[in-house]
Amino acid sequence: MNKDLKIYNSLTGQKEIFKPLVPGYVGMYVCGPTVYSNVHLGNVRTFMSFDVIYRYLKFLGYKVRYVRNITDAGHLEDDSQEDKISKKARLEKLEPMEIVQEYTIDFHKVLDLINNQPPNIEPTATGHIIEQIETTKEILNKGYAYESNGSIYFDVVKYNNEIDKYGKLSGRNIEEMIANTRDLEGQDEKRNPQDFALWKKAKPQHIMRWPSPWGNGFPGWHMECTVMSTKYLGEQFDIHGGGMDLKFPHHECEIAQGKTANGIDPVKYWMHANMLTLNGKKMSKSTGNHLLPNEIFSGNNQLLSKAYSPAVVRFFMLQAHYRNMLDLSDEALQAAEKAYKRLMEAIKILPNLSVSGTTSFDVDALIDSFYTAMNDDFNTPVLIANLFEAARHINLIKDGKENITQVDKDKLQKAVNGFAFDVLGLHKAQQETGNNQAFDKTIRFLIDIRNQARTDKNWALSDKVRDELAKFGIQLKDGKNGTTYSFK
Ligand code: AMP
Ligand code: ZN
DSSP: OOOOOEEEETTTTEEEEOOOSBTTEEEEEEOOOBTTSOOOHHHHHHHHHHHHHHHHHHHTTOEEEEEEOBBOSOOBOTTTOOBHHHHHHHHHTOOHHHHHHHHHHHHHHHHHHTTOOOOSBOOBSGGGHHHHHHHHHHHHHTTSEEEETTEEEEOHHHHHHHTOOTTTTTTOOHHHHHHTOOOOTTGGGOSSTTOEEEEEEOOTTOOOOBOOTTSSEEEOHHHHHHHHHHHHHOSSEEEEEEEGGGIIIIIHHHHHHHHHHHSSOSEEEEEEEOOEEETTEEOOTTTSOOOOHHHHHHTOSTTOSSOOOHHHHHHHHHTSOTTSOEEEOHHHHHHHHHHHHHHHHHHHHGGGOOOOSSOSSOHHHHHHHHHHHHHBTOOHHHHHHHHHHHHHHHHHHHTTSSOOOHHHHHHHHHHHHIIIIIISOOOOOOOOOHHHHHHHHHHHHHHHHHHHHHHTTOHHHHHHHHHHHHHTTEEEEEETTEEEEEEO
């Protein structure tokens, strides 16, 4: 069995054997949401990708500290240079913290529905203003930032010349970047267009503001992730994740800030999840091309023919590898729903299979294939295909065409449950409750009485059973394989 876990590192562009900095322990940081509107399904996909990574690391026995922040200040609109939350609060005449509260609650609710596990620490940008000011001071003292009109900017060119290549994560080079930059507001304050804000002076209409050595202002977006990741995971830690769109400039800036402040590359493995598209276009809050979780769970959207449960949505997303794009469509969801039900049905009957003295297939190889899939950079679609291979054997055993020993059945059951529920986090399909089983047995008992009556040519009794059941909405159907029932 291939026991090495391989992770695709965006920094090197290669799959690397995973070796945490401290054996047995993993520090993982994922950029969280900017809580100025409802999370859309694209956001959900990224957080689910890292949920599965978190779950699998724990499944392998690592002790994981998973930190995912809440961006509740500092995320600038590209053009306006205004904080997204501050802007929304101003437009809706609300306190910024009312906006933050509303959408943080929504975010937690949705991730809970979709069966994501919460991180171990969920720090907020506004809870770490002091740390952000301190790190800004440090970079300023080292000479890699400068003050301009009450704002502090990071000197990208100086960093690039003296410390490390700016653009090494996103594969860009600084000369090209400078050549391609548009003129944005605030550019005149900067030495170079690529310089980014560590701290911004607050304009009079900017509601979210804090005192600093440079006057009233607010932190730059990239700074919060540098201070919160290093505060809770150390100056260098194992895994940093986020959506592909955060690679540049956000993560590039985090590397520059961390390396300048602490003299060390902050992250060993950079991981990026690919985008969810809708009608072939990126799902995005700012362009309006998005589908909200509530719309898909209720079916309340023109693009959908029906509602889909959180379980089906989760299964649908995990059928794609996290580094591949995924396009959402009604047909794809319908197919996912069928497949999910088929898999759950097989998992449900597994404990009730009869056992024999031999097993007619290689259970160990099948279980190994689950590990091999996930060890190959968390390949969930291959894992799901291998779980379906298990389902195929389960159905053959049920039909008496294959067999399995008690020991192998126990092993398979443990592995299938572990990978389907603990690793993929699939929702367990509702097991039949005791009441349902009692109901089913009662109807079957009445069917037996009716059959006996028919054998005895007691037509009055047999008709009575059928007609009474019909009154309760239960329809009997006589077929080649006996009598079945359905609900009218
Ligand atoms: P935001 O709230 O915009 O900062 O985004 C939160 C997370 O969702 C980030 O990691 C983004 O990269 C990610 N994200 C945004 N749009 C999409 C999308 N369409 N598909 C997948 N992930 C996305
Ligand atoms: Zn971040």
